[in-house]
Amino acid sequence: MGLSKDQIAQRIAQELRDGWYVNLGIGIPTLVANHIPEGINIEFQSENGILGMGPFPVEGEEDADLINAGKQTITAMPGASFFSSATSFAMIRGQHVQLTVLGAMEVSDGGDIANWKIPGKMVKGMGGAMDLVASAENIIVAMQHTNRRGESKLLSACSLPLTGVACVKKVVTDLAVLEIDPDRGFVLLERAPGVSVEEIQEKTAGRLVVEGDVPEMML
Amino acid sequence: MGLSKDQIAQRIAQELRDGWYVNLGIGIPTLVANHIPEGINIEFQSENGILGMGPFPVEGEEDADLINAGKQTITAMPGASFFSSATSFAMIRGQHVQLTVLGAMEVSDGGDIANWKIPGKMVKGMGGAMDLVASAENIIVAMQHTNRRGESKLLSACSLPLTGVACVKKVVTDLAVLEIDPDRGFVLLERAPGVSVEEIQEKTAGRLVVEGDVPEMML
């Protein structure tokens, strides 16, 4: 059947390491914050100018001057700091943020990512995504394995305009965890519970590397 | 004869205009702050990170955390701000400072300036001088007309290593006020009280333009 969005976030949260600064994109990535493992200290960065982002406020405590990059009201944790967009992207471009998690429309087996523009449709803009993917040393994409028409989003080459090239390190979908080896393609690391290697092979259009027994995810 | 150092500063202070941010170099330029004309509001910038620099502290109120670019203890005026060296030079390079006053060893009649290095002597470094002269739209040089050996410091071309090219707008010496017109050279605007045009001509090695009656300075 595959993972729910929240389970995708839960699996990604297992990648978190103590002491990491993390930037979470809009959508599934945002949910990762709900699953920080015990004993792991993380600070979340939002590119509009906060480090140490906390959970949503309780009703009545929303502050128009305190939002995240998705324009949602948020809170600040003890130890937080506020700064300008220039300083915020200095952190990102300067590779001070250890992990970026973001969604995608397409990912190629060389690590290219497309997530900002569909020709013929209204273009909303790339926001901070191009800066994030061009700079982050560790990028995990969170997305569904296939689009609404059932077509694979893991391709040999992206068909949509690119957001960044050769940058994605790992992809976590509703079906699988895959690492990108630019020389070989998507290396299948784990299957979602109850999902077969065959189904993943069928739904992966790009090069897929299956080595030995592929374990099921532990959630 | 000619002006004292303090009188040179006094004459330069007449160039100040209300609302200007001003950076004063070490030496004679520092004295300009003592002669701000009535009704003129100026804020002094020091490139180590203060805007709104005030006078030296009274004894007992020196603060090791509050110095100017000459490493002297200073005070901060109401309305002052502190900032990093990067922001400080953003102000300078971005031409937000309206006037820079600095000393020089040599000035050419094309506006080149040399004030940081004498071959064969210990080189102390250019500090912020190269940034200041490359960026400021309005640079006044305060210096003696001749060096200790009686040789002109106003030349057709600088003999010493340059600090900046074609940047000096005006020179105020113990003998004269001169404007630099890159096409014509040093244009003599004013004479020090009791100093003749002939003396200035004799002590100026670069091209000197004398037009009509040259008035004496009003101090």
Next chain:
Amino acid sequence: MSQTNYISKVVSDAHAALDGLEDNMTVMFGGFGLCGIPENSIAAIRDKGTTGITCISNNAGVDDFGLGLLLQTRQIKKMIASYVGENDEFERQMLSGELKVDLVPQGTLAERCRAAGAGIPAFFTPAGYGTEVAEGKEVRVFNGKPHILEHAFDAPFAFVKAWKGDKAGNLIFKGTARNFNPMMAMAGKITVAEVEELVEVGELDPNDIHVPGIFVQRIFQGTDYEKRIEQRTVRAKS
């Protein structure tokens, strides 16, 4: 000219702050979404009727607030932004060709503003390499990684909004309402700052200033701030 020993930047209100703003100028607006936007200045520009504006702003407001107000009245000719997604009128004007749009990666946008203010005419960044953003731009490899050359913006006017400001133009922001405001203040030839609270010189700690007054040419006390929230998200009380 009175002797204040500081340089006063105070103007009476938003309308006075627009002196010299003409049709077909490039104008920067601080803010991220509807957070930290110069509400009073935007309203005053709408009332003044300035047209042909090239806007540099991270976003374009919503239909009935923020820069959306200037889109409704067709005062904006071109939009330079990183994300313009929450505005139907924007979409209509863009698709009909009435509005030109230049999309810029957000970090590049921020840095191009800072560069303008800091006298850096151009710099290299990895953002956008290999994408359509890089088309026609110089590419150079540093440390094995390709970068593209991006240029500073040019902005005759910038409008920013701060939490507190003093008469000398020093600004302090609150929370994430800081965002693009500091760099745009640096970049504007004439920077207009509106503040929720205008205080006397000496009331702000010089260590706490986010934007030194040298970057602000005009400041005024804003009024009637709506400070609209775009996405009100809350959690259950635990």
Next chain:
Amino acid sequence: MSQTNYISKVVSDAHAALDGLEDNMTVMFGGFGLCGIPENSIAAIRDKGTTGITCISNNAGVDDFGLGLLLQTRQIKKMIASYVGENDEFERQMLSGELKVDLVPQGTLAERCRAAGAGIPAFFTPAGYGTEVAEGKEVRVFNGKPHILEHAFDAPFAFVKAWKGDKAGNLIFKGTARNFNPMMAMAGKITVAEVEELVEVGELDPNDIHVPGIFVQRIFQGTDYEKRIEQRTVRAKS
């Protein structure tokens, strides 16, 4: 690993903060003159005996204080600075060829540090055009004015000094002791911050932070600050 919900940067003292510092590394030191220098870290490096250091610092201290301490012990191989004028031992070593010196305009020095921290590998500046600083560098004209291309520094270690800091590494400076410290904090792969007062997380207002903790890898409470004044200048009481 305890659950603190922030990332603790605290190390016990200056000696612990030097872990990984090896001979022949490039090391940045904050401060301007003797103002805002990392006194404890400099003393600890002297005691550790690390040699062959390439220093990036605006100044070189005086004979018996600041980086002068590391010159006395010949631990510095090369000095990258904008002004080195108050140090006889420095002069002796430079003239004898023991010490290499690379002089950089002060604003370029500051911006090259910031660029390193901000992931900008290179930028154009007008400073130094037409002088020996520009020798061998690319020149390009922007808006009719020649500029030279300058590159970001590379710094495995940076040592900075702040007034206050919290356990998450957030820093606040006082007065002009800020100077080069913020950009060097950004630039260091490992940035060590020593502070006059180390406080608990939550005690500093997040609006007032000058250097967010993400730029600081290690922080410790400094001791015995001398804070020497280089040029004590006073005026008469009026």
